[in-house]
Amino acid sequence: MLRVEQLSVHYGSFRALDDVSFDVSLTGGLHGVIGPNGAGKSTLMDALTGRRLPTRGRVYIDGTDVTRKSVQWRRRHGMSRSFQRTSIFPGHTVREQLSLAASRVFETNVDSIADVMGLRDVYDVCVDSIAYGYQRRVDIALALLGKPRLMLLDEPAAGLTGKETVALFEHLTDLVKERNLTAIVVEHDVDAVFRFCNSITALDLGRVLLTGAAHEVRRDQRVITAYLGSAA
Amino acid sequence: MNNGSLATPNLIYGATSSSPMRPPLVIAAVAALAVLGLMLPYLVSSTYYMNLLVRGVILGIGAIGLGFLMQQCGLVMIGVSAFIGLPAYLFAIGLGTLKLTTGASLAFAFASTVAFAFLNGALITRAKPLPFAMLTLALAQLLKSVVLLQPLRDIAGGDDGLPMSFNGSFLGLTQEQFASPAAMWRVVWVSLCGAMLVTWWLAQSKFGVRLRAIKANEERMRFCGFSTYLPRIGAFTFACSVMSLSGLLLALNTGLASPDLLDFATGGNSLPAMLIGGSGTVVGPLLGALTFTWGQDVFGSTGDLELLTGLAVILVLWMCPDGLAGLLRRAAGILKGAR
Numbered sequence: 344m345l346r347v348e349q350l351s352v353h354y355g356s357f358r359a360l361d362d363v364s365f366d367v368s369l370t371g372g373l374h375g376v377i378g379p380n381g382a383g384k385s386t387l388m389d390a391l392t393g394r395r396l397p398t399r400g401r402v403y404i405d406g407t408d409v410t411r412k413s414v415q416w417r418r419r420h421g422m423s424r425s426f427q428r429t430s431i432f433p434g435h436t437v438r439e440q441l442s443l444a445a446s447r448v449f450e451t452n453v454d455s456i457a458d459v460m461g462l463r464d465v466y467d468v469c470v471d472s473i474a475y476g477y478q479r480r481v482d483i484a485l486a487l488l489g490k491p492r493l494m495l496l497d498e499p500a501a502g503l504t505g506k507e508t509v510a511l512f513e514h515l516t517d518l519v520k521e522r523n524l525t526a527i528v529v530e531h532d533v534d535a536v537f538r539f540c541n542s543i544t545a546l547d548l549g550r551v552l553l554t555g556a557a558h559e560v561r562r563d564q565r566v567i568t569a570y571l572g573s574a575a
Numbered sequence: 576m577n578n579g580s581l582a583t584p585n586l587i588y589g590a591t592s593s594s595p596m597r598p599p600l601v602i603a604a605v606a607a608l609a610v611l612g613l614m615l616p617y618l619v620s621s622t623y624y625m626n627l628l629v630r631g632v633i634l635g636i637g638a639i640g641l642g643f644l645m646q647q648c649g650l651v652m653i654g655v656s657a658f659i660g661l662p663a664y665l666f667a668i669g670l671g672t673l674k675l676t677t678g679a680s681l682a683f684a685f686a687s688t689v690a691f692a693f694l695n696g697a698l699i700t701r702a703k704p705l706p707f708a709m710l711t712l713a714l715a716q717l718l719k720s721v722v723l724l725q726p727l728r729d730i731a732g733g734d735d736g737l738p739m740s741f742n743g744s745f746l747g748l749t750q751e752q753f754a755s756p757a758a759m760w761r762v763v764w765v766s767l768c769g770a771m772l773v774t775w776w777l778a779q780s781k782f783g784v785r786l787r788a789i790k791a792n793e794e795r796m797r798f799c800g801f802s803t804y805l806p807r808i809g810a811f812t813f814a815c816s817v818m819s820l821s822g823l824l825l826a827l828n829t830g831l832a833s834p835d836l837l838d839f840a841t842g843g844n845s846l847p848a849m850l851i852g853g854s855g856t857v858v859g860p861l862l863g864a865l866t867f868t869w870g871q872d873v874f875g876s877t878g879d880l881e882l883l884t885g886l887a888v889i890l891v892l893w894m895c896p897d898g899l900a901g902l903l904r905r906a907a908g909i910l911k912g913a914r
Contacts, residue, residue, distance in 0.1 A: 418800035
């Protein structure tokens with residue numbers, strides 16, 4: 344169980360996250376985080392993964408307080424992430440960077456990760472010269488190495504077309520099932536989140552509006568007012 | 576699983592290569608080069624030019640350390656003189672104050688400098704590249720101020736520096752022989768081959784791969800579970816140990832540890848040497864150092880040393896942004912294409 348308790352991140356007087364609390368079961372599945380621009384989604388991702396220390400509050404995984412653990416510790420203990428702006432190692436082939444990252448998390452089957460993410464076609468191609476969609480997959484593949492229990496994906500569909508987004512989410516749905524993995528997905532494409540995520544946390548102005556099943560969140564008036572508007 | 580390394584710096588050509596030279600080939604090439612180099616005193620009869628070559632290679636060894644840090648970590652070290660002057664002073668203190676034998680004094684100076692580099696690395700490698708560069712300069716200036724302190728005059732010699740008197744021979748060579756360019760050449764040449772081989776091996780190793788990955792995307796490395804701090808301290812310590820080898824060779828040759836060795840200008844020469852040769856290769860800084868030393872000799876006789884050096888550095892970097900090694904690589908590419 345991932346437990347977020349009263350998590351706050353302040354930048355001076357600005358409260359990017361304010362008293363955020365929710366639980367996510369780590370029994371496998373996709374958990375979406377939605378909210379309009381400035382809702383605090385990426386800040387939440389950073390605070391959960393240790394990229395940014397929260398001003399207040401705690402993050403627990405299976406009862407262990409990980410709030411102040413380093414990102415390296417979290418990675419070695421099963422928490423991984425991808426980034427909003429594709430974060431890979433420029434100048435190197437897909438195979439080279441997966442092999443490098445695998446060595447730290449004791450992943451012995453890099454080839455299978457490449458297969459799972461559909462990267463075999465570009466395995467020995469320099470990552471700078473592959474299509475953006477493939478680069479996004481490499482970013483996710485790096486997070487998949489070492490059999491993490493919890494994977495946090497920051498806007499994995501950013502820059503992808505509608506078709507590519509659906510394909511990616513279908514892929515992620517299969518992946519979490521196969522690997523008994525829980526993925527927290529911050530995503531702007533709410534249609535994809537409602538369609539594919541088992542549970543959702545909706546944020547607005549740094550606060551949690553609601554955490555619940557996709558259909559509950561979709562019907563909630565606060566979410567409709569804050570985020571979905573007439574699109575709902 | 577394929578454990579293919581990230582692009583590896585090539586010994587001879589190019590910043591990186593997807594098909595790096597094989598270790599046995601490199602070892603054989605370096606061994607052949609080492610043997611050929613040892614014959615040089617038989618070919619160059621002029622003491623003046625032999626001395627120039629000795630100085631060029633000593634500068635080149637320092638530039639190799641500097642180039643390693645730049646190529647692997649993207650860190651530029653302005654205060655190289657700290658790790659050229661410090662081992663020279665420690666060597667002199669070992670011989671004089673501590674009354675150690677020449678060999679023991681060299682070992683003491685080298686080990687102490689490496690330990691000092693490690694401690695400094697722990698403090699300054701967390702800094703971003705520009706503050707890092709300035710911190711290394713501050714360190715060199717600090718050391719220079721320390722050796723000039725009046726209360727330390729008995730130990731460090733003040734403005735006069737510390738003249739050395741070797742306690743016994745080292746490697747079968749006496750102090751007079753170390754001062755002779757022909758005898759010293761063999762020592763600096765073997766040191767150069769060793770420094771190049773170890774630097775190349777380290778760049779090829781998993782450690783080198785990690786350093787370059789940290790340089791390419793430090794945050795992603797941390798999120799892959801790697802420490803990015805310890806490898807940088809290791810790289811800094813290694814680079815400084817190569818530079819300190821250069822300082823010790825200079826001390827063996829001149830028999831003097833002077834405050835000038837800790838001056839910015841001393842280490843400053845390593846920077847243009849590395850840039851002229853190209854930091855993307857192990858050989859580049861050596862090529863640059865030899866060219867720079869030759870240029871200093873030619874320009875020095877005109878009386879406009881600084882002016883002509885400045886113009887020449889600008890011209891070379893304008894014409895070959897990747898340095899002389901880059902120029903050689905391009906030439907090799909053209910020749911290959913012509914066949």
